[in-house]
Amino acid sequence: MTSATVFRRQIVSRTAAALLGGYVFAWGFIAxxxxxxxxxxxxxHDAEHLFSMLALLLYLGVFLWSFAxxxxxxxxxxxxxxxxxxxxxxxxxxxxxx
Amino acid sequence: xxxxxxxxxxxxxxxxxxxxxxxxMVVFFFGSLSVFDRExxxxxxxxxxxxxxxxPSFDRILKPVFESMQPSPESVAAMRPRVDGxxxxxxxxxxxxxxYTTHRDPVLGVFxxxxxxxxxxxxxxxxxxxxxxxRTGESLPDDHLKIGSQFFYPLHYSLNFHWKDLGYWIVGLxxxxxxxxxxxxxxxxxxxxxxxxxxxxxxxxxxxxLDLHNLTGVVALPFHFMFAFTxxxxxxxxxxxxxxxQLEPLHDLHEIIEAEETGLPHERAGVAAPIAxxxxxxxxxxxxxxxxxxxxxxxxxAVQHVGDANSYVSGYRAGTDRIALTGEGIHFNGSTGEVIxxxxxxxxxxxxxxxxxxxxxxxxxxxxLRWLYVLGGLAGCVCIATGFLFFVKKRKRQHAQKxxxxxxxxxxxxxxxxxxxxxxxxxxxxxxxxxxANLPARGDWEQYCFWAVWALAMAHAFWRSGPVSAVRTAPxxxxxxxxxxxxxxxxxxxxxxxxxxxxxxxxxAGYWPVAGVDLALLGSAVLALxxxxxxxxxxxxxxxxxxxxxxxxxxxx
Amino acid sequence: xxxxxxxxxxxLSNVVGMGWLALAMEVHWKQVRGRTPxxxxxxxxxxxxxxxxxxxxxxxxxxxxxxxxxxxxxVMALAxxxxxxxxxxxxxxxxxAILLARRPARARV
Numbered sequence: 001m002t003s004a005t006v007f008r009r010q011i012v013s014r015t016a017a018a019l020l021g022g023y024v025f026a027w028g029f030i031a032x033x034x035x036x037x038x039x040x041x042x043x044x045h046d047a048e049h050l051f052s053m054l055a056l057l058l059y060l061g062v063f064l065w066s067f068a069x070x071x072x073x074x075x076x077x078x079x080x081x082x083x084x085x086x087x088x089x090x091x092x093x094x095x096x097x098x
Numbered sequence: 099x100x101x102x103x104x105x106x107x108x109x110x111x112x113x114x115x116x117x118x119x120x121x122x123m124v125v126f127f128f129g130s131l132s133v134f135d136r137e138x139x140x141x142x143x144x145x146x147x148x149x150x151x152x153x154p155s156f157d158r159i160l161k162p163v164f165e166s167m168q169p170s171p172e173s174v175a176a177m178r179p180r181v182d183g184x185x186x187x188x189x190x191x192x193x194x195x196x197x198y199t200t201h202r203d204p205v206l207g208v209f210x211x212x213x214x215x216x217x218x219x220x221x222x223x224x225x226x227x228x229x230x231x232x233r234t235g236e237s238l239p240d241d242h243l244k245i246g247s248q249f250f251y252p253l254h255y256s257l258n259f260h261w262k263d264l265g266y267w268i269v270g271l272x273x274x275x276x277x278x279x280x281x282x283x284x285x286x287x288x289x290x291x292x293x294x295x296x297x298x299x300x301x302x303x304x305x306x307x308l309d310l311h312n313l314t315g316v317v318a319l320p321f322h323f324m325f326a327f328t329x330x331x332x333x334x335x336x337x338x339x340x341x342x343x344q345l346e347p348l349h350d351l352h353e354i355i356e357a358e359e360t361g362l363p364h365e366r367a368g369v370a371a372p373i374a375x376x377x378x379x380x381x382x383x384x385x386x387x388x389x390x391x392x393x394x395x396x397x398x399x400a401v402q403h404v405g406d407a408n409s410y411v412s413g414y415r416a417g418t419d420r421i422a423l424t425g426e427g428i429h430f431n432g433s434t435g436e437v438i439x440x441x442x443x444x445x446x447x448x449x450x451x452x453x454x455x456x457x458x459x460x461x462x463x464x465x466x467l468r469w470l471y472v473l474g475g476l477a478g479c480v481c482i483a484t485g486f487l488f489f490v491k492k493r494k495r496q497h498a499q500k501x502x503x504x505x506x507x508x509x510x511x512x513x514x515x516x517x518x519x520x521x522x523x524x525x526x527x528x529x530x531x532x533x534x535a536n537l538p539a540r541g542d543w544e545q546y547c548f549w550a551v552w553a554l555a556m557a558h559a560f561w562r563s564g565p566v567s568a569v570r571t572a573p574x575x576x577x578x579x580x581x582x583x584x585x586x587x588x589x590x591x592x593x594x595x596x597x598x599x600x601x602x603x604x605x606x607a608g609y610w611p612v613a614g615v616d617l618a619l620l621g622s623a624v625l626a627l628x629x630x631x632x633x634x635x636x637x638x639x640x641x642x643x644x645x646x647x648x649x650x651x652x653x654x655x
Numbered sequence: 656x657x658x659x660x661x662x663x664x665x666x667l668s669n670v671v672g673m674g675w676l677a678l679a680m681e682v683h684w685k686q687v688r689g690r691t692p693x694x695x696x697x698x699x700x701x702x703x704x705x706x707x708x709x710x711x712x713x714x715x716x717x718x719x720x721x722x723x724x725x726x727x728x729x730v731m732a733l734a735x736x737x738x739x740x741x742x743x744x745x746x747x748x749x750x751x752a753i754l755l756a757r758r759p760a761r762a763r764v
Binding site: 296298313420467470477 | 732
């Protein structure tokens with residue numbers, strides 16, 4: 001493989017991780033935040049607003065990290081794995097509450 | 099892949115900035131215009147050129163208007179597929195009436211939502227809108243396009259591209275990239291404070307452009323960051339619909355709890371009951387606000403479950419004296435006029451949220467701050483535009499030698515998004531003054547003119563950006579600057595001819611909405627002419643230098 | 656004092672403050688005063704004056720509006736003032752000599 005194709009592949013992977021991986025991660029963060037904080041007594045709207053705001057800043061952070069990180073596998077693992085884990089946890093908490 | 103952190107940030111800044119920069123330019127420019135959306139509305143709809151009015155009497159003016167309303171044919175047509183059986187001719191059960199005004203609105207927008215019999219989702223309503231003269235209750239034709247608040251403003255956050263809400267998502271992505279570009283830009287720049295005041299117009303054109311890029315980016319950095327961020331916060335519920343998809347059950351649970359807490363009935367009682375005097379309720383609301391040291395007018399008035407024993411009236415305060423968008427809502431029983439509930443003191447999170455959204459949506463009465471927002475927005479435009487120019491300058495010579503058209507394409511697109519966007523904006527204003535008053539769907543035609551003029555400007559930009567390959571400025575820049583000047587002056591002249599409101603009259607009457615738009619247009623014309631002259635001069639100098647060096651090479655050969 | 660006048664003073668105070676802060680930087684000092692040397696005390700003095708002027712501006716803003724609004728007016732006015740100073744330094748640097756209580760020398764282009 002030429003270095004140009006390697007570079008292109010890297011760019012596609014990093015862009016996808018930044019945009020999609022970042023989105024999944026932010027989604028999971030909001031879901032877990034809302035469900036978790038509601039469970040411990042925070043008002044629903046407060047939890048919703050607070051975690052949306054924080055999630056946007058987090059999205060910004062992980063977006064940049066996706067391009068700065070050395071190891072791409074780690075990025076994908078944290079973003080998609082972590083995002084899915086948080087999303088699942090949120091559903092579990094909801095299941096317990098409703 | 100990248101040798102170090104700074105190179106990674108530089109790559110992200112350059113390429114994401116380039117791709118989304120075109121969208122950001124539209125967002126920043128029309129956002130700046132939206133600061134004065136109501137004033138642009140006045141310019142575009144001469145019938146509405148009178149002083150802003152407070153919320154009129156509900157009992158005398160608004161009630162008869164609401165009672166004569168029906169849902170719009172568009173809304174009924176859109177609802178048809180979601181109904182079992184035929185649609186009724188007449189909708190008899192209004193669920194919600196609302197009227198909304200600001201300290202800058204002479205006309206009043208009202209809306210009404212109606213229950214649809216046999217709707218698959220009984221909560222879904224059909225809607226009707228009307229614009230009235232609040233002094234008389236008389237309806238104004240609703241097909242007049244409010245160019246400021248109904249075209250430029252939604253263009254700012256949705257690109258007026260509503261198919262699958264794609265416009266909102268593109269703008270959201272652009273806002274995220276704006277934040278990314280700001281952070282990566284700061285990492286690249288490093289000398290944030292040391293070069294805070296640095297602009298060296300005497301240096302090479304590449305240096306000059308980069309200085310201006312850094313200057314406009316850094317001095318307004320808090321503005322850029324806060325506006326991109328709060329823009330995302332405002333639409334966060336749309337970008338991350340977590341509580342309406344995955345956590346819907348939890349959301350419903352909370353709604354039931356909330357309805358119990360607030361005491362505001364969620365359903366109709368099914369027993370008819372006439373509405374008490376809403377004017378008395380408004381007076382009571384104002385008394386309560388005044389006693390909290392927050393005296394003010396009603397900005398938003400709504401009646402829920404109209405005509406039912408469970409009806410309630412909500413009054414929200416117009417937020418003219420503070421940033422936070424806090425309504426201080428007071429809710430009354432519709433048939434008895436008793437207070438059911440006063441919105442509680444907002445929590446810390448609500449306070450932050452209201453401040454952030456209020457800062458972006460600017461309902462306050464503060465003309466200086468409005469102008470400072472325009473300054474910030476235009477600084478953003480300059481920052482983005484110089485970003486494009488730097489990209490082009492850096493690669494032009496190299497691309498010209500290699501015979502690649504990349505820099506040329508980017509320059510043509512930059513012309514399209516800078517001067518082309520101005521031309522399109524002036525195009526819709528001119529169309530607004532020239533199209534016949536009784537043209538059916540006149541507002542649609544105005545919008546077609548906007549897009550057609552922009553497309554023409556784009557075609558011109560691609561046609562006249564040829565000499566970029568020869569390392570010169572594209573003539574499209576100069577020609578479009580001149581076009582901007584001519585069109586801006588024409589718009590002012592047309593306003594005078596078609597309405598008689600020339601600058602002398604509006605200025606001496608102190609009618610700033612129209613005088614301000616006219617003055618801004620003339621100011622842009624002057625600026626555009628100056629820019630054209632500077633570009634022409636530079637270009638001539640560059641051409642001479644190129645000739646000399648070519649001649650020198652001949653001598654040496 | 657009427658509100659508009661106070662806001663105008665706040666804007667001016669910001670511009671002047673930014674001007675002093677700029678003059679505390681060596682590059683811009685040279686633009687205005689050429690090779691005239693400056694001591695450490697001058698630098699510190701200019702910085703202090705600059706900070707003071709910006710603070711005065713904030714206080715004026717707070718006197719006119721609700722604190723949430725005043726803070727925004729002030730931050731936005733800072734951006735405007737920085738632009739004014741940057742452009743003055745680019746084209747008419749000599750004018751800033753006024754901030755050092757000196758008459759602007761003839762522009763040397």
